[in-house]
C-alpha cells in the first residue's frame with residue numbers, strides 16, 4: 001500500500017482528500033447532531049446530486065462545459081439548497097423539520113430529470129453516488145484543501161457561538177449573539193463540505209460520515225471537547241480503513257467507509273453494555 | 283458617580299402575543315443598586331416583561347431603555363446576566379460538562395471570536411463556589427438534578443460579572459435551605475458588588491425581607507415601591523390581586539421560612 005501510495009498520484013489524491021474530509025465532516029457533524037439536524041445533511045446531499053447531474057448534462061450537450069468540474073455545480077446547488085432550507089424553516093415556524101423532506105425530494109426530482117434528459121451518462125455517475133478511489137484529480141484535491149482550510153478557520157472562530165447556540169439558543173441570544181448570521185454561515189459551510197465530500201464517500205453516503213462517528217462518540221464522550229476529538233478519530237479510522245479496503249477489494253469506498261463507521265458504532269455500543277453490566281455488578 | 287442612575291426604564295409598554303394584551307401600560311424604572319422582585323400570578327406577564335427587557339421579544343408599543351440606551355441600539359449585553367425560567371429546557375442530549383457550560387457564560391466578556399484565556403478555570407470554580415457546586419466541575423450537565431442544573435445556570439450568569447442580573451423564578455426546585463443561601467448570595471452581590479437585580483418569584487412570603495423593591499404585576503403594574511411600602515400594601519388588595527389569600531411575613535423571627 002505504502003509503495004503504491006508513493007507511486008500513484010491518484011492514490012495520493014484520494015488519501016489526502018479522504019484525510020481532510022475525515023477531519024471536517026465529523027466536526028461539522030458534531031454540531032449537526034447536537035442540534036438535531038442530522039437529516040439536513042441528507043437533504044443537501046440529494047440537492048448536490050442534482051447539481052452534479054446538471055453539470056454532466058451541460059457537459060454532454062455543450063462541449064465548452066465538458067471540462068468544467070462537476071464539483072462546482074454540486075457546490076452551487078448545495079449552497080442554494082441550504083439557503084432554501086433556512087428560508088423554509090422560517091416560513092414553517094412550527095414545522096421546521098418539513099423543510100428537509102421538501103428539499104430532499106426536490107433534489108431527487110431534479111436529479112432524475114437531468115439524468116433522464118442526458119439519457120444516462122457515459123461519465124461515471126456511479127463514482128459520484130458511492131465514491132471512488134481513482135476519480136479524485138489534483139484539482140479536486142486542491143478544491144477540497146481550500147474548502148477544508150476555510151471550514152477549519154470558520155469553526156475555530158465560531159466555536160463559542162456555535163456551542164452557545166447549540167446548547168441553549170435563547171441564552172445565546174440574551175448575550176447578544178448574532179444567531180441568524182452564525183446559523184447562516186454554519187449551514188453554508190455544511191453545504192460546501194457535502195459537495196466536496198462526494199468524490200470520496202459519494203453523495204448517498206456523505207451524511208453518514210457526518211453522523212455515524214458522532215453517534216459513536218456521543219455514547220462515550222465525557223465532555224463536548226472530547227466528543228469532537230473522538231468523532232474526528234472515528235471518522236479518520238473509517239476513512240483510512242475504508243480507502244485501503246476499497247483499493248484492495250476493488251469496492252466503492254463510500255460503502256467500505258460507512259460500514260467501518262457502523263462497525264465502530266457497534267463496538268462502542270457493546271463496550272457500553274459491558275461497562276454497564278460490570279458497574280451494576282452482574 | 284451618581285448612584286441612582288437608572289439601569290432599566292420601561293415606558294408605556296404594551297405587548298400581546300396574538301389577540302389579548304398580556305402587558306398593558308407598564309411604567310417601570312430600576313435604578314442602579316436596586317434589588318427588585320416582580321411578583322404576580324401565573325400568566326400575568328412576568329416572563330414576557332423580562333423577555334422584552336432582554337430583547338428576546340420585539341417591542342410592539344412603548345419603549346425600553348437599558349443603561350440609558352434604547353434597546354434597539356443597546357450592544358453591551360455582557361453587562362446583563364440572565365437565568366431563564368426554563369433553565370432546564372436546554373438541549374439535554376448535549377454532552378457538555380458543568381465546566382464547559384459555565385465557561386460559555388464568558389463568551390461575550392472575552393469576545394465571541396477569541397479563545398478563552400488561561401484564568402478561565404479559576405473563574406469557573408469561583409462562580410461554582412458561589413452556588414456551592416464546585417465539586418461538580420467535570421460532571422455532565424445532563425446527569426445533574428433539576429435544582430443542581432439551576433444552580434449551574436446561576437453560576438453561568440455570574441461568571442460574566444454582570445452589572446444587571448435578571449432571574450426568572452430562580453428558586454423553583456431548590457430546597458429550602460438553599461433558597462435562604464441563594465437570597466444571601468443575591469444580597470451579597472447586590473451590596474458588595476453593587477449589582478442591580480431583577481428577580482421574578484413566587485416567594486411572596488419572604489420576599490419583602492430580602493429585596494429593596496417589589497413590583498406586583500398582573501397585566502398592569504398594580505404596585506411598585508420599596509419593600510417597606512410593600513409590607514404596608516393592603517393584604518386584601520394583594521390577595522384580590524393574586525386571586526387568593528397571600529401572607530406577607532413582617533416578623534423577623536420568621537425570616538427564611540418557606541410556605
Ligand SMILES: Nc1ncnc2c1ncn2[C@@H]1O[C@H](COP(=O)(O)OP(=O)(O)OP(=O)(O)O)[C@@H](O)[C@H]1O
Pocket residue numbers: 299300304322323324325326327328329330331367
Ligand atoms: N409564546 C407565546 N405565545 C402565545 N402566548 C403566550 C406565549 N408565552 C406566553 N403567552 C401568554 O402570555 C401570558 C403571560 O405569560 P408569561 O409567561 O409572561 O406569564 P408569567 O407571569 O411568567 O407566568 P408564570 O408565573 O406561570 O411563569 C399568558 O397568558 C400566556 O398564555
Ligand SMILES: [Mg+2]
Pocket residue numbers: 328329330367450
Ligand atoms: Mg414565567
